[in-house]
Amino acid sequence: MNYQSFFSRAASGMQESAIRKMGMLGSRGSDLISFAPGYPDPASFPWDEFAAIAADGFKAREASALQYGPTRGYGPLVEAIGGVMAARHIPSKTDETLVTTGSQQGLDLIGRVLIDPGDVILVELPTYTGAITAFTNVQAQLVGVRQGSDGIDLDDLDAVIAGLRAAGRRIRFLYVVPNFQNPTGLLIGREKRLALLAAAARHDFLIVEDDPYGELYFSDVAGPADTRPIKADDSEGRVIYLSSFSKTLVPGLRVGWLVAPAALVAKLEIAKQAADICTGALDQYIVWQCMKSGVLDAQGPRLRALYQQKRLAMEHAMRRELGDVLSWPEPRGGFFLWASLPSGMDAEVLLEHAIARRVLFVIGTAFYVDGAGRGAMRLSFAQPSVARIEEGVERLATAVRDALGALERQGGVKGASIVSVPGMTS
Amino acid sequence: MNYQSFFSRAASGMQESAIRKMGMLGSRGSDLISFAPGYPDPASFPWDEFAAIAADGFKAREASALQYGPTRGYGPLVEAIGGVMAARHIPSKTDETLVTTGSQQGLDLIGRVLIDPGDVILVELPTYTGAITAFTNVQAQLVGVRQGSDGIDLDDLDAVIAGLRAAGRRIRFLYVVPNFQNPTGLLIGREKRLALLAAAARHDFLIVEDDPYGELYFSDVAGPADTRPIKADDSEGRVIYLSSFSKTLVPGLRVGWLVAPAALVAKLEIAKQAADICTGALDQYIVWQCMKSGVLDAQGPRLRALYQQKRLAMEHAMRRELGDVLSWPEPRGGFFLWASLPSGMDAEVLLEHAIARRVLFVIGTAFYVDGAGRGAMRLSFAQPSVARIEEGVERLATAVRDALGALERQGGVKGASIVSVPGMTS
Secondary structure, three states, X not given: OOOHHHOOHHXXXXXXXXXXXXXXXXXXXXOOEEOOXXXXXXXXXXXXXXXXXXXXXXXXXXXHHOOOOOOOOOHHHHHHHHHHHHHOOOOOOHHHEEEEOOHHHHHHHHHHHHOOOOOEEEEEOOOOHHHHHHHHOOOOEEEEEOEEOOEEOHHHHHHHHHHHHHOXXXXXXXXXXXXXXXXXXXOOOHHHHHHHHHHHHHHOOEEEXXXXXXXXXXXXXXXXXXXXXXXXXXXXXXXXXXXXXXXXXXXXXXXXXXXXXXXXXXXXXXXXXXXXXXOOHHHHHHHHHHHHOOHHHHHHHHHHHHHHHHHHHHXXXXXXXXXXXXXXXXXXXXXXXXXXXXXXXXXXXXXHHHHHOOEEOEEHHHHOOOOOOOOEEEEEOOOOOHHHHHHHHHHHHHHHHHHHHHHHHOOOOOOOOEOOOOOEOO | OOOHHHOOHHHHOXXXXXXXXXXXXXXXXXXXXXXXXXXXXXXXXXXXXXXXXXHHHHHOOOHHHOOOOOOOOOHHHHHHHHHHHHHOOOOOOHHHEEEEOOHHHHHHHHHHHHOOOOOEEEEXXXXXXXXXXXXXXXXOEEEEEOEEOOEXXXXXXXXXXXXHHHOOOOEEEXXXXXXXXXXXXXXXXXXXXXXXXXXXXXHOOEEEEEOOOXXXXXXXXXXXXXXXXXXXXXXXXXXXXXXXXXOOOOOOOOOEEEEOOHHHHHHHHHHHHXXXXXXXXXXXXXXXXXXHOOHHHHHHXXXXXXXXXXXXXXXXXXXXXXXXXXXXXXXXXXXXXXXXXXXXXXXXXXXXXXXXXOEEOEEHHHHOOOOOOOOEEEEEOOOOOHHHHHHHHHHHHHHHHHHHHHHHHOOOOOOOOEOOOOOEOO
């Protein structure tokens, strides 16, 4: 049977995530070192704390940990999230909060509730692939805005908006990852955050602020003052703020949340009812217990130290092995290093050399909505050990030299030179 | 701010689930007895087995239990599901299997991958509300087919199909719950199942077979031969089969699955990537361990005995208290008893009397796509204890007498009489 005629228009446009594909490749290979998936380090997981929480909950026959629960989220967890939000300078009420089955579900629900086919959504160039697919799956038209060294470029934003308005197009929302963006690791400056709010008010669009990495700043180059959410200054109610426990606790418990004006949350909750009824009860129970007992708070400093050490290891190795041919903005937090390739080098070609050398990354094109990105790659330093990072960068350096050699033989490049990635204005 | 202008067309049509609303009411009230939500009995949960599994997994630092995992599902679980399917007479391969975040997510993904706005989907009258909302949220046009005492009415199916074809409409799929349907508890007869496959082939539509209750037959009136899935005889590849561990283990682990032709599963998997990346790793790990260690197999006989006892308690109390005014098809498995009200009595009015008497049910209209159902209610006997079932039916009987008295005072009914529920042909 041929099922083509049964697929919806949305399904016909659905593409497999390039990152997930790479992730699968990484999980299969023998002695592959993968910088591809944005997986946290399992050494950071609070194993013993989870064991104690689960043992107590099962012993107490905590029915709320195994039964269906409210779509809005497990009551005590929703309350506790209010505390996290307050610490991030975002006062919120329970009717402005929705627990989601990971932050990805939040993006999916937002897409379904706010986007009709053909609607214009603004995104950064490059941006998180999961957002691209969530919004593309409801047939949005994604329009990219370039970034500078401190995040989204306001001049380009103005130009893009002017172009769209001239064409009679309405913008539904701007999607941004202000803190240690996936994939670039960039941080949007404080003034820019306020300017985005002003632009949203001026042109009547919403802002979807995705903040999974805000707690993971590297204290040698950033601090909590740098990560103040856009939502903290949202007096008008234009910002939908998303966050997650995937990076601060574990991703295998699928628990994220969003905070937004109550009228939006009410609709998103109805959409969630039909999407999965409710988020996993055991997952929510464990997360709440971690919040209550201080486990979550204790993770912050531990994770910041762990990932800072790994990023330093990667940067050190990169400078030593590849400093003359690659360039990258210094990651100030998060999981990722975003590297520009030598002029003329295609990330897809480099990836073939890298696979031959048993190292993986994600090619830049996965993150662009305008077809750019062939001259960039995303490296995640979060999961591998320091020793594996060093070994992986050495392999990558060999792969880059292989690719450069091939290029030179083809006359495609005269010696190595550093160029900017398309879409990065500086 | 007014957010109305930001909502998508899909969002504008989204309605809160009547059952979830009732569920919330039930969880708030003091000494309410709720027959409303289809929640399993927490006394059936394998608490100690879960405790042992979690303790072992955390102690062994099982990274796959807390990390991101494959969108398709945790490998060992996908393999094990193949065994469950074989026992249900459905040979399946791993590329025909997708683990979902509860069976509800399967319905949601199917809606997104197979339905464009305005597409015709056939459903039973009445049918599961979660399917109604999942398909309505992608703007399907749901068309109802009546049921008889052994499930969907083939004559009405033919008539509905003929009417649609005459109007030039194409049917995408038929959604059915063949085993102990939610809400009616009905079982589709063996011959009818084969006839549905023939109809699907003749008119070129797919069948979405939802089977969460098949294991929960009551051995005094049904057996495994009665629950053989439609998919077991699907030689053409027209059936998408869904099932779940929510009723056989616990609902708080959000783990369901679907089996379908590989080409459909590939597309559903891509849709799932953007919906929630992957199903919870800890949930899948626990479910798999329950399968491996025989916990799941041991649940079957326990659950059948438990729910049979509860259904007998409810039927016994109903016959004693309400046998002269209500009628219902005998549930042969599952969680639900579907009762027809006396002529002229409106379920919504009865519900007000019931709430005053501190007992809850779900009104019939929640399950109909054609506006019918005012003369019926769904009672779930799964969660309350036998004592609470008896007490709840006594309260319900008082409420019915209250409602009958009010009706008689209005001259709306001359004594009680039993009538069929709209949509039930027998």
